[in-house]
Amino acid sequence: MKRILVVAAAALALAGCDAAVLSGSDGNDDTLDIPEIADGDISEKTMVDVTRELSSDEFEGRMPGSEGEKKTVELLTQRFEAAGLQPGNDGKWTQDVPLVEITGSDFAPLSITGGKDGGMAFEYGKDWVGVSYRETPRTRINNSELVFVGYGINAPERGWNDYEGLDMKGKTAVILVNDPDFGAEDLEGPFNGKAMTYYGRWTYKFEEAARQGAAAALIIHETEPASYGWNVVESSWSGPQAYPQRGENAPALTEMNGWIQNDVAQKIFAAAGKDLAKLKEAARKKDFKAVPLDVQASTSFANETREYMSQNVIGILPGTKRPEEYVLYTAHWDHLGRCTPADDGDDICNGAVDNATGTAALVALAEAQAKAGAADRSMVFLAVTAEEQGLLGSTYYAQNPVFPLDQTVGGVNMDAFLIAGPARDVTVVGPGKSQLDEFLKAALDSDGRIATDNPNPEAGYYYRSDHFPFAKQGVPMLYLDGGEDLVEGGREAGAAVAKEYRDNRYHGPKDEFDENWDWSGVMADLQLYYRLGRMMAMSTSWPNWVEGDEFRGIRDESCAATNAGC
DSSP states (O other), rough: OOOOOOOOOOGGGHHHHHHHHOOSSSSSSOOEEEEOOOOOOOOOHHHHHHHHHHGGGGGGOOOTTTTHHHHHHHHHHHHHHHHOOOTTBBBSSSEEEEEEEEESSSSOOEEEEEEETOOEEEEEETTEEOOOOOOOEEEEEEEEEEEEOTTTOOOOGGGTTTTTOOOBTTTTEEEEEEEETTTSSSSSSOTTSSSGGGGGGGHHHHHHHHHHHEEEEEEOOHHHTTSHHHHHHHHSSSOOOOOOOOOTOOOOOSEEEEEEEHHHHHHHHHTTTHHHHHHHTTTTSSTTTEEEEEEEEEEEEEEEEEEEEEEEEEEEEEOOEEEEEEEEEEOOOOOOOEEETTTOOOEEOOOIIIIIIIIHHHHHHHHHHHHHOOEEEEEEEEEEEEEESSSHHHHHHHHOOSSOOGEEEEEEOOOOOOOOOOEEEEEESSSTTHHHHHHHHHHHHTTTTTEEEEEEEGGGGSSSTTHHHHHHHTTTEEEEESSSBTTHHHHHHHHHHHHHHHHHTTTTTOOOOOOOOHHHHHHHHHHHHEEEEEHHHHOOOOOOOOOTTTOOOOOOOHHHHHSSSS
16 A cells, blocks of 8 residues: 655646557657667576565564664665665665654544434444554544545546535545546546546545645545455554654644545444435535535544654666666565464565565666666666655655656666566556657567556556656656466456455465465566666667656656756
């Protein structure tokens, strides 16, 4: 689960493009310099060894600020140096990322008073979860009036405001997950049809509730529109929660943000004399008006606060001809640490797939690129922290770049390689957004593979990994997943592998390393990532976002302000 606490203004107008055809660019494809690249010498042993070690119990789930982080940073530093990289931050291998950790405890039930049932109490974890972003010893919500605000969206450019006419001071916003177009069959609609916009992400909903002055916000969980089950919510929102340290003039915060189970919401709405199903339908329409529920919520919990420093790990392979032009590889090294135990008592979320595999890929690609010799442009290998707490490490780097973003050509993000065997395709999350699609097409042609658009654009995956903070700053980034069309079993088999992982292992203690894994599909994907990075690093072109993309203006503005890049 990805938690972005600070959203650039441009992100509020994000439009989903996940179902667009992989088209490439804005009509200037023939101007792009896309060199042919031979296969890289990529070590499967490195992938296996690094994934195994990072996801071992010794690393305790790689929680930022833990002993697991120390071991992770040491391992990556050693492996980057052995691969032939140089320290990427003015002679250092790391970039400090200041964080605050808040751990909730002593949770009172979520009590609902008023309404025809008189009163109800719901159990923490089983029925609801909540956290505070405020550094306060105890959070208290006392008799806060519940207001159903539909999807909790204020989008002036779309003529949509679920908060119109409301004074939310002291009140609790009850919010639907996803956006009003969820369930659409195509890309038509006020919120881009079935392709989720940023307005559908829980990060936006909590931020908007805070801007509206709400005391608290509760999102109604439903597995399909959320794209994950309650187990993911419970494991991700319990235990220590990390946030960026807040500076002066920071945005307003609610006192509590949380989630409630759908059946809990049904009971609350019934007690208020309201039909939740009918209100959900009403919330899809532009003329929806928020509905006070005339019931009150109360709860409290203690907060233990710890300020600490986490670290991004950065290695660089300096370029030979244009060393001040940079190509990025990114992956997050962190996971959830200790989490809700499995039935056998195992409480370490090892994160073997998510994202020991992606972190291992950084090392393997660094080795391969160094073996091939330095490219014309510099290649940066960035292992970021605190992705699971909200893309915090990548957001911090994007706001405090070691290498100027207007001198950063573009990049590729790697987040979780499912071990599924070789595929005929690769899944593109957010196709049709930038000219990097043309580099991808050339790389796929070299490998004899094709691109498949993200089959679940309604899940909003484009806004849930570490490429996104760079995109918000205008840097073109590719985000790919493993293929859906497996050589053995086709799309049915591919869907089954993804479902098994999502249902049984994602963000849970059973995301563990398996010595019997078949790495052939992962290694084929790594050849694709190798080609993409080296194509960009050997090219003379500066790929841009396509005309009309939400990030095009940001990139154009940054390029116009520099003489050194773009």
